[in-house]
Amino acid sequence: MAPAFHKAHKHVEFFLQQLVNGITLGGVYALVALGYTMVYGIIQLINFAHGEIFAAGGYMGVILISWLVSQGYPPFICLSVALVLAMGYCALLAMAVEKLAYKPLRSSSRLSVLLSALGMSIFLQNGLMLTQGVYDRAYPGEMVQGGFEIGGAVISYMQIVIVGITVLLLVGLNILVFKTRIGKAMRATAQDKTMSALVGINSSRIISLTFAIGAALACAAGIMVGMYYGSVRYDMGFVPGVKAFSAAVLGGIGNITGAMLGGLIIGMIEVFAAGYISSEYKDVFAFIILIGVLYFMPTGIMGENVDDTRV
Amino acid sequence: MTQQPILELKNVSAAYGRINAIKDISLKVYPGEVVSIIGANGAGKSTTLMSISCVLPITGGEIYYDGERIDGTPADLLPSRGLCQVPEGRRIFPRLTVEENLDMGAFFRKDKAGIEHDMNRVFQLFPILLERRRQHGGTLSGGEQQMLAMGRALMSRPRLLLLDEPSLGLAPLIVQQIFRIIREINEADGVTVVLVEQNANLALQASTRGYVLETGNVIMEDEAKALLANPDIRKAYLGE
Numbered sequence: 001m002a003p004a005f006h007k008a009h010k011h012v013e014f015f016l017q018q019l020v021n022g023i024t025l026g027g028v029y030a031l032v033a034l035g036y037t038m039v040y041g042i043i044q045l046i047n048f049a050h051g052e053i054f055a056a057g058g059y060m061g062v063i064l065i066s067w068l069v070s071q072g073y074p075p076f077i078c079l080s081v082a083l084v085l086a087m088g089y090c091a092l093l094a095m096a097v098e099k100l101a102y103k104p105l106r107s108s109s110r111l112s113v114l115l116s117a118l119g120m121s122i123f124l125q126n127g128l129m130l131t132q133g134v135y136d137r138a139y140p141g142e143m144v145q146g147g148f149e150i151g152g153a154v155i156s157y158m159q160i161v162i163v164g165i166t167v168l169l170l171v172g173l174n175i176l177v178f179k180t181r182i183g184k185a186m187r188a189t190a191q192d193k194t195m196s197a198l199v200g201i202n203s204s205r206i207i208s209l210t211f212a213i214g215a216a217l218a219c220a221a222g223i224m225v226g227m228y229y230g231s232v233r234y235d236m237g238f239v240p241g242v243k244a245f246s247a248a249v250l251g252g253i254g255n256i257t258g259a260m261l262g263g264l265i266i267g268m269i270e271v272f273a274a275g276y277i278s279s280e281y282k283d284v285f286a287f288i289i290l291i292g293v294l295y296f297m298p299t300g301i302m303g304e305n306v307d308d309t310r311v
Numbered sequence: 312m313t314q315q316p317i318l319e320l321k322n323v324s325a326a327y328g329r330i331n332a333i334k335d336i337s338l339k340v341y342p343g344e345v346v347s348i349i350g351a352n353g354a355g356k357s358t359t360l361m362s363i364s365c366v367l368p369i370t371g372g373e374i375y376y377d378g379e380r381i382d383g384t385p386a387d388l389l390p391s392r393g394l395c396q397v398p399e400g401r402r403i404f405p406r407l408t409v410e411e412n413l414d415m416g417a418f419f420r421k422d423k424a425g426i427e428h429d430m431n432r433v434f435q436l437f438p439i440l441l442e443r444r445r446q447h448g449g450t451l452s453g454g455e456q457q458m459l460a461m462g463r464a465l466m467s468r469p470r471l472l473l474l475d476e477p478s479l480g481l482a483p484l485i486v487q488q489i490f491r492i493i494r495e496i497n498e499a500d501g502v503t504v505v506l507v508e509q510n511a512n513l514a515l516q517a518s519t520r521g522y523v524l525e526t527g528n529v530i531m532e533d534e535a536k537a538l539l540a541n542p543d544i545r546k547a548y549l550g551e
Contacts, residue, residue, distance in 0.1 A: 195402040200390035
């Protein structure tokens with residue numbers, strides 16, 4: 001093989017590898033971004049505590065999976081049972097946060113609710129720290145191992161599992177929001193709360209449900225990030241939270257398809273920037289995008305003018 | 312009339328911002344009637360309807376629907392009891408399709424067959440909506456939106472329908488069509504209608520009785536025919 005060809009081949013391999021990694025990470029960001037965008041769509045609040053729900057999900061996952069593995073259940077059972085239970089837990093947690101910290105401020109200024117959200121974020125993060133400790137907690141290593149090679153890129157079974165779960169959840173959410181009656185009611189409430197009350201929709205219940213759905217998705221993302229990187233930490237929610245928020249803004253805040261798209265783009269950019277520019281500055285790129293979008297295109301890719309999938 | 316009113320307001324006061332307040336309003340609506348509330352801009356007509364729908368908390372008085380006191384109940388519980396409003400400006404859900412908007416009108420109902428039947432009925436009343444059923448509500452013209460808003464209200468099978476300015480901003484031909492349908496749902500379906508209008512002439516002609524509202528007070532109530540013949544009313548509201 002000529003050296004030049006070999007070199008080009010290496011480039012293709014590297015590119016493919018980054019593509020696979022980017023899809024994996026982007027899907028996870030998309031899941032978290034949906035929670036931001038749906039809550040914003042329905043009550044115009046940037047829910048700063050959302051990243052902490054993601055972290056709480058990661059922790060609940062490690063606790064449940066460790067216990068289930070120690071009981072000798074097969075990995076598939078461990079993962080699916082832990083996912084379902086942890087998602088339920090996070091949904092309840094987010095509903096409690098909403099009831100406690102946001103609902104009493106429903107008629108206050110948006111700034112008050114925003115500050116309340118910031119406070120909730122600090123409270124939840126410290127709660128995690130106090131109950132779970134300040135050190136990393138490892139996910140059981142023997143969950144999903146191995147992988148295979150395609151065109152020189154290594155795809156781990158873990159990545160397959162993560163992308164599979166992500167796709168399942170995204171499709172499920174789309175069906176819920178755009179095909180079911182409760183999804184219609186969510187969109188109606190986001191569009192006009194007075195009118196939705198006049199047709200008999202209980203907007204408090206719909207808002208609560210929106211928080212629950214967003215939290216369940218973030219929880220799944222937290223578990224998958226924990227499995228992917230092998231551990232969780234009490235402050236793991238902050239950076240992915242801000243990146244997912246950037247993704248929601250990039251996609252057009254309030255727009256569901258936009259959040260999915262934005263998550264994928266942010267994930268790709270991060271992975272490719274880490275691979276081709278500098279891995280030490282990988283976190284910076286998401287924020288550069290955020291600033292750029294806010295400066296040049298504040299409505300995002302799917303914002304205002306492309307209405308179809310706004311909640 | 313000796314029967315029980317379907318709707319009764321006793322000395323109701325409420326405020327919507329600073330200018331659109333109502334003070335001590337009392338009115339009665341009997342089953343099967345079309346009652347119009349006429350008055351100038353800012354007289355408190357919409358405030359009255361929003362108070363009846365419990366969207367706006369009242370500051371004094373009592374509201375009875377079907378003999379039961381309803382003021383203070385959550386607004387979203389009223390449609391299932393047959394009290395329904397088509398608010399000012401129609402308030403179509405702009406990014407739901409026509410079909411979805413209609414389905415939301417029947418949100419509290421679980422009878423699939425009945426909902427489908429009623430949707431077909433709405434499409435019969437307003438054939439244009441059938442043509443546009445997959446279009447977003449926000450893309451409809453003003454007249455089509457008014458039809459959709461009324462169709463959406465009918466989807467809840469109302470017994471008392473509150474209509475706020477159904478003629479506002481519409482072409483005369485469309486207005487005629489809307490009023491023909493108001494008469495039809497009143498006569499054929501027995502729906503009681505409360506009609507708020509600036510176009511007093513039109514409203515009174517379609518009504519059995521009317522109330523005249525001025526700066527938040529009821530200044531006159533009478534049979535619609537009598538109001539139409541009243542020289543003061545003709546001068547103040549009928550443009551003579």
